[in-house]
Amino acid sequence: MxxxxxxxxxxxxxxxxxxxxxxxxxxxxxxxxxxxxxxxxxxxxxxxxxxxxxxxxxxxxxxxxxxxxxxxxxxxxxxxxxxxxxxxxxxxxxxxxxxxxxxxxxxxxxxxxxxxxxxxxxxxxxxxxxxxxxxxxxxSFDTVAAHREYLEKNGVPHSLLRRLLLFAHHAIVTRAHDANTLRYLWIEAGYDHG
Incomplete structure (x- = not known):
């Protein structure tokens, strides 16, 4: 082959x-x-x-x-x-x-x-x-800490209100129910990274 x-x-x-x-x-x-x-x-x-x-x-x-x-x-x-x-x-x-x-x-x-x-x-x-x-x-990221570190270095933080709204939107759109995916979405919602 x-x-x-x-x-x-x-x-x-x-x-x-x-x-x-x-x-x-x-x-x-x-x-x-x-x-x-x-x-x-x-x-x-x-x-x-x-x-x-x-x-x-x-x-x-x-x-x-x-x-x-x-x-x-x-x-x-x-x-x-x-x-x-x-x-x-x-x-x-x-x-x-x-x-x-x-x-x-x-x-x-x-x-x-x-x-x-x-x-x-x-x-x-x-x-x-x-x-x-x-x-x-x-x-993607090996650990949650590596994910946070990357976003802190390369992203711009969102306000708490914007983070909550983005998280709610992403959780609904993706239909996420498991803790790992929800954790990922929460961290992502905290930053604007382009």
Missing amino acids: RLGVITLGHVHAEELNALTPHLQHLEQLVLDVPFDDPLSKHRAELNRAVDAATDDWLLIVREREIVDDAVAREITDAMRAQNAWGFRIRSIPMYAGKPLRIGVTDGELRLFHRRHLLRRGELGVQGTVVRLNNVLRSM
């Missing part, structure tokens, strides 16, 4: 290590674009990376995302089975070691066969697209 990995932003080799036992060849192509931008905003760069790749199967990984063993196995199984030409993979943000529950997503097209890639408009393939069961983990 051979796989090309197109990385958005700076993805270190350690974040892709789980793939190496399952592959004969792993190639990394780096796109120097903001990792959180929509893929459709950088279609020209993405198309050039697809053209430069030497492998037929390509995986897109954003900065801060980690490919763990479960998703690595599912990716290689999907490539081997060839039941579809594209696969959606969800990314779950992790905060202080636990998942953030800030919305439901069907994932993005992240694994595809290059010959079936549609070159214009939204990212898509000609043929069947299936969602993988396992997810990529997107790392």
Whole structure:
């Protein structure tokens, strides 16, 4: 099995290590674009990376995302089975070691066969697209203290009233119920960071 990995932003080799036992060849192509931008905003760069790749199967990984063993196995199984030409993979943000529950997503097209890639408009393939069961983990802050420290250094504090209103809005919109997500939203509501 051979796989090309197109990385958005700076993805270190350690974040892709789980793939190496399952592959004969792993190639990394780096796109120097903001990792959180929509893929459709950088279609020209993405198309050039697809053209430069030497492998037929390509995986897109954003900065801060980690490919763990479960998703690595599912990716290689999907490539081997060839039941579809594209696969959606969800990314779950992790905060202080636990998942953030800030919305439901069907994932993005992240694994595809290059010959079936549609070159214009939204990212898509000609043929069947299936969602993988396992997810990529997107790392945010390792600890609550690191989160607060970052915002104190880079953000502008909100008034208590503004913080309360923003927190209430975000809690309602995200339908957050778990303590970890509510803690994250409370800290975020305290600062304007651009």
